[in-house]
Amino acid sequence: MKTGEYKIPGGKLVRIELDVKEQKIDSIKITGDFFLHPERALEQIELQLLGTPLGKKKLEDKLNAVLEQFNAQLLGVNKAQLAECIMSTAQG
Amino acid sequence: MDEIRFLDLEVHSAYENMAIDEAVLGSIAKGKSPPTLRFYRWRPSAVSIGIFQSLSDEVDTVYCSKTGVDYVRRLTGGGAVYHDYEGEITYSIIIPKDHRLYEDDILKSYRQICKGIIRSLQILGIDAEFKPINDVVTNGRKISGNAQTRRQSCLLQHGTTLLDLDVATMFSVLRVSEEKISDKMIAGVHDRVTSVRRELQSQTGIEEMRDALEQGFSEALNFDFITGALTREEWETAQRLSEEKYSSSEWNESR
Numbered sequence: 001m002k003t004g005e006y007k008i009p010g011g012k013l014v015r016i017e018l019d020v021k022e023q024k025i026d027s028i029k030i031t032g033d034f035f036l037h038p039e040r041a042l043e044q045i046e047l048q049l050l051g052t053p054l055g056k057k058k059l060e061d062k063l064n065a066v067l068e069q070f071n072a073q074l075l076g077v078n079k080a081q082l083a084e085c086i087m088s089t090a091q092g
Numbered sequence: 093m094d095e096i097r098f099l100d101l102e103v104h105s106a107y108e109n110m111a112i113d114e115a116v117l118g119s120i121a122k123g124k125s126p127p128t129l130r131f132y133r134w135r136p137s138a139v140s141i142g143i144f145q146s147l148s149d150e151v152d153t154v155y156c157s158k159t160g161v162d163y164v165r166r167l168t169g170g171g172a173v174y175h176d177y178e179g180e181i182t183y184s185i186i187i188p189k190d191h192r193l194y195e196d197d198i199l200k201s202y203r204q205i206c207k208g209i210i211r212s213l214q215i216l217g218i219d220a221e222f223k224p225i226n227d228v229v230t231n232g233r234k235i236s237g238n239a240q241t242r243r244q245s246c247l248l249q250h251g252t253t254l255l256d257l258d259v260a261t262m263f264s265v266l267r268v269s270e271e272k273i274s275d276k277m278i279a280g281v282h283d284r285v286t287s288v289r290r291e292l293q294s295q296t297g298i299e300e301m302r303d304a305l306e307q308g309f310s311e312a313l314n315f316d317f318i319t320g321a322l323t324r325e326e327w328e329t330a331q332r333l334s335e336e337k338y339s340s341s342e343w344n345e346s347r
Contacts, residue, residue, distance in 0.1 A: 012225075013171075015149065031146040031347050033171035035225070037198060037242050039143050075169075075198060075225055 004089030008034075012076030016089040025052050028086070034076035041070040054090050059083035094192070098317035099130040101181065101302050106138035106164040111333035113184045113248060114167055115326045120188055121244035125323060127187040129309060131302060134175040134182070138162035139265050142170040142239065146347050152267050161265050165344045166250075168239035170226060173252060174262040179287070181301055183208075183309070184250035193313065194247055202226050202238060205249050205313070209236045212253070212308025216301070218291045228253075233286035254287035255301050 004016045012034040019026040028049050036042055045066045052062045060083040066072070067079060074082070104112065109132050119125035141150050143166055150172040151163050175182065185205060187193050195201035206222045213220040213228070213235065220230040228236035238251030259281050288296050310317055322330070337343050 015146065029146075029347070031144055031149065033142050033145060033169065035169035035198070035240070036144065037240075039167075039169065039241060039243075042144055073198060 002089050002092060004085060004092055006081075006085045006088065008077045008081050011081070014077050014082065014085045016085050018086065018089045020054060020090055023054050025049050025054065025086075030082070032077070034074065036075070037073045038070055041066060041072040044070065049086075054087065056080075056083050056087050059086055093314050093316050095126070095318050096185075096315040097126045097128045097320040098306075099128060099132075099321065100306075100319055101131040101133065103133045103135045103177075105136070105334070106134055106140060106162040106175070107334040107338035108330060109134060109182070110140070110164050110166060110338045111330040112322065112326070113186070113250060114333055114337075115329035116184075116322070117186050117244060117246050117248050118329060119323065119326045120186055121246050125326065126318075127191055127193075128185070128320075129315070129317070130184045131305060132182050132184075133177055133180070133298075134162075135177045136160050136162055137177045137261075138164060138175050139172055140164050140166050140175060141172045142166060142168065143241075144169055144347065145172060147345050148267075150267050152265055155264050159264075161261075163265075163344065164338050165346065166239065167243075167248065168241045168250065170237065170239035172266055173237060174258075174265050175252060176256070176258050176261065178298075179256040179258055180252045180254050181298065181305060182250060182252045183305065184248060185309075186246060186248045189245040189247070191247075198240065198242075199224055201247065202240060202249070205240075206236070206238060206251075207312040208305075208309035209238075209251065209253055210308075211312035212301075212304045213288070215304040215308050216288055216292065216296065218288065226251075230286060230291060233284060235286050235288070235291070253301070253305070254285070255296065255298060256289045257281075257285060257287045 014032040017029040063079040223229045226238045236253040240249040
């Protein structure tokens with residue numbers, strides 16, 4: 001299991017716990033003091049990221065897709081930064 | 093000026109406080125209760141964590157159990173907060189989507205509702221301002237933290253205003269490794285966080301602060317307070333949520 005902790009400049013703290021298998025996300029948990037409305041979208045983000053190939057663009061697209069499904073808003077971290085956190089954790 | 097049901101300062105456990113907020117929201121969603129503002133305190137003192145936080149990362153649950161400090165996961169995002177019984181008053185405001193105060197833009201909405209805190213602090217003699225995303229600061233130091241959720245076509249914002257700051261206990265209940273609890277770090281907190289008593293160099297009482305909050309929220313948000321109470325249904329729902337959800341490890345340890 002890989003873990004990463006990131007303080008978003010001008011934003012909130014994001015922690016990632018990640019398992020990677022064959023360059024794809026095998027399990028992921030995202031925690032922190034950010035805001036996401038509606039809150040139930042986070043579990044769906046974690047679920048729908050499973051199997052996503054590691055790559056900033058792919059991750060960002062996937063995050064965008066889930067946020068659109070829920071008409072969701074992130075505060076304290078944006079989708080590009082969240083994708084960045086996941087990539088850094090995978091590489092770290 | 094319009095009316096809002098006012099649930100005046102009450103003392104509850106962490107579980108009950110979070111359960112009452114949710115029960116009131118559910119009742120407003122069903123059209124059974126009016127827009128509501130509550131003031132409350134936490135006894136025993138407790139830690140609340142944001143809905144997305146990991147309990148074990150944020151809270152020293154062993155220390156909490158040993159010293160009788162409760163911990164609870166909130167419905168709202170944001171960070172871990174130590175709610176000292178003697179050291180703060182929490183408010184929550186719950187309004188339906190068609191209310192004049194409801195604002196789609198979340199940041200604007202925080203800014204709007206936090207005017208109640210800022211006005212209250214001004215009444216006490218403290219100049220404060222909103223600091224995005226969700227803080228109220230005075231001289232650059234945080235004095236109030238706030239968190240919001242939108243669900244069931246309602247908006248709930250709750251937040252705390254510090255009367256006093258017990259840094260030693262705060263560091264004991266929140267997860268900061270032992271070696272980091274140095275004098276230097278405690279000084280660091282005093283640079284970032286402050287309280288009404290510290291700003292005024294006085295022993296402001298909890299009642300004085302309650303009065304200021306009542307006047308401040310009423311003036312800044314243009315409300316006529318109608319002092320009320322929970323309905324029987326709200327209280328029964330809150331009791332159930334307190335027992336089945338907010339005091340459960342299933343909820344509190346869910347992340």
